[in-house]
Amino acid sequence: MSEIQRPGALYQQVAAAIREAILSGEFAPDSLLPSEAQLMARYGVSRPTVRNAISALRAEGLIDVRHGKGSFVRSSGQPHLTIERRVSRTAEGKFVMPNGDIWQEAEEPTTYRTHTTKDTGRLLRLDEEEALFGCDRLLIDPSSGTRAMHRTLIPFEVAEAVPLLGEEPCKPAAAIYWVLTQAGHQLAWTETVRARMPLPDERTALKLPDATPVLHVTRTAHGTDDRPLFLEELRFGADRAELVYRITADKQPTRRTRT
Amino acid sequence: MSEIQRPGALYQQVAAAIREAILSGEFAPDSLLPSEAQLMARYGVSRPTVRNAISALRAEGLIDVRHGKGSFVRSSGQPHLTIERRVSRTAEGKFVMPNGDIWQEAEEPTTYRTHTTKDTGRLLRLDEEEALFGCDRLLIDPSSGTRAMHRTLIPFEVAEAVPLLGEEPCKPAAAIYWVLTQAGHQLAWTETVRARMPLPDERTALKLPDATPVLHVTRTAHGTDDRPLFLEELRFGADRAELVYRITADKQPTRRTRT
DNA sequence: TGACGTCACTTGTCCTTACGAGTTACGACT
DNA sequence: AGTCGTAACTCGTAAGGACAAGTGACGTCA
Structure with a gap:
């Protein structure tokens, strides 16, 4: 009966x-939470009004509603999984990824051929409609249950120029780095981080709850001439995982080309 | 009249x-888009049903609805502003931030004292309820209109141990880095990136449209003994800006302490 | 005892009706 | 010509009713 106005x-x-x-x-x-009927009585409003209010709180990510059971206050726990974005090399020069071992493949990788979109073209510094090899994976971290969508894209011209790369875009990224290094490239990486609401297929594939954004990380590997050679994408629900970067100071403030 | 079932x-x-x-x-x-009335006719359903459908598309970020005008397809343009997270030093050793000059303060900075929360305590590796100096800013990039909330937090014990730091948490981060360096620290940084739906105050402060997540970046500066000294937070709408990191390979795969 | 059906609770869907409020254009009045 | 009011459109809010569907507990029956 708490009056509100x-x-x-x-x-x-x-x-x-x-x-x-x-x-x-x-x-x-x-x-x-109190049921819809109880909230109607408590605030003296109709059911549509209560449901409208609940729907607003849902969109804010404050509550979860389960059919037949009721509304629950979402436990605002921080993400459990920490994804470190770093590239390390062993004494022999092989590449090691901090999170290389936690992921398992939930289904068979899919390989295909596509073309650059406005988006990937910009990051690879290619025109639109350039041919690409692609490989999509659905990954799971069994210990936390976190799911992620992974994608690698290799431009045709890079695959042709680098012998061992062949038509195998599904190799792990570390192996591709190695092949590129063997071909004489000295690698550096650029990572772009974005967040947005999931598309319907992402919602189901990643099993996302309501009001959960996806974090979308795109890493491009640059070769000796600073040209992008290889693109790697990772998408996951922002409720389960967070990204971590280690930064050290540049000696001189280098100016990079504008994207 | 397109039938659907x-x-x-x-x-x-x-x-x-x-x-x-x-x-x-x-x-x-x-x-x-067609008006609600037209959609009712087109699909042969009632107005609540149309509005429910529209509300779903709104939550996906696909459309924007304006009172009195109608529903518009949201232009899915990529973020305009690129925020580079890097730390550079001039020849004299001063610190330079790539985006240090684009931001303007939208209002007076607010200084205050608080305590560590579960969250900031974890990142600063302090217990809960440790005293902190804080400073909040509301920033605007005039060229793109992007707004961002900025916060710096300095633990009391750090401020006391470092002479020039005093009670001035509102200095620019580069200046604080400089003072810490002068005090004998060799700095490195850790950045944590998360995304979530905005709280109501963030929605208004950042002028966010529907279904727009916030990107929440937290940077901690580590001193010589690898202890966190200083925390810097940046929050902004993920529709306007994206983060960029430059990565180079570590020589040896160092194992850091677990958070 | 175990299996199963029923019932009372929950939220989900869908309809009807009504009015409020922002937007725009047109036309009448000054 | 300029101003302003009104009308006709838009979406926003609020109420009412009805039934479907998921959940869990309880009680009955084999």
Whole structure:
């Protein structure tokens, strides 16, 4: 029966009241919220209004609703999995990835041929409609249950110029780095990080809950002449994992070419 | 009048039909979608059903709805602003940030004192409830209109141990790096990247559209003994900006302490 | 005891109706 | 010609009703 009439629309007042109750600790994380019927009585509003308020809190990622059970306060736990983006080399010069061993393949990799899009073309510094080898993987970290979509793209011209690369875009990235090094390239990498809401296929493939963005990391490997040779993409739900980078200071403030 | 009856709920079928029409190009980016009344007629459903479908597409970030005007296909343009996360030093050893000059302060910085939370405590490797100096800024990049929330946190014990640091958490990060270097520290940085849906205050402060996640970057500066000295946070809408990192290979695969 | 059906609870879907509020264009009045 | 009001469109909010579907507990029956 707590009366409400502060700002804006009714359902926003209800949403604000519930939000405060959650943040103030009246409703603990993982606990069950009052049912829609109870909220109707508590705030003296109709069911559509209550559902509208709940839907707003859902979009904020504050609560999870389960059909037949009720609404639960989402436990705002930090991501469990830490993905370190680093490239290391052993004494023999082989490449080692910090997270190379945690992932398992959930299904068979898919290889295919495509063309550069506006997006990948920009990052590879190629025109549109350039031919590419591609390989898609669906990865799982069994210990945390985190799922991720992985993709590698190799331009035709690079694959042709580098002997061992062949038509095998599904090799692990470390192996591809090695082959490129053997071909005389000294590698450096550029990584671009973006976040957005998942597309429907990503929502299902990654088993994402409501209001969960995807982190989209794109790494390009540059060769000796600073030209991009190879593109690697990783997409995963931002609720499960976070990215970590180690940075050291550049000696001189180099100016890179503008993208 | 296009009949629909494939999968699941009616409103999902309607949403899927509109989604396809958008992705197939029938509705171009920035163009006006049919009004709710027209969609009701087109699919033979009631207004709540149409609105439910539209609300789903809105949550996916596919469309923008403007009161009194209609629904518009969101132009899926890539982020305009590229934020390079790098630390460079001039010949004299001063620190230079790649994006140090693009930001302007939208309002007066706020200084305050707080304590470590579970989150910042973990990153600074301090217990909870340790005292901190803090400074919050609201930044704007005038050329792109991008807004960002910036925060610096300095533990009391660090501020006391380093003479010039004083109670001035609002100095630019580069200046703080410099003071720490003068105090004998050799700095390295760790950056953590996360994404999540904005809180209500972030939505308004950053002027975020619907279904726009925030990218949340946290940088800690480590001193000579590898202990975190200083924390810097940047939050911004993922629709406007992207992060870029430059990576070079480590010589030996160093094992860092676990967080 | 075990299996299963029922019931009472939950949220999900869908409809109808009504009015409020922002936007735009047109036309009448000054 | 310029101003302003109104009308007709848009989406936003709120209420009511009805039934479907998932969940869990309880009780009955074999």
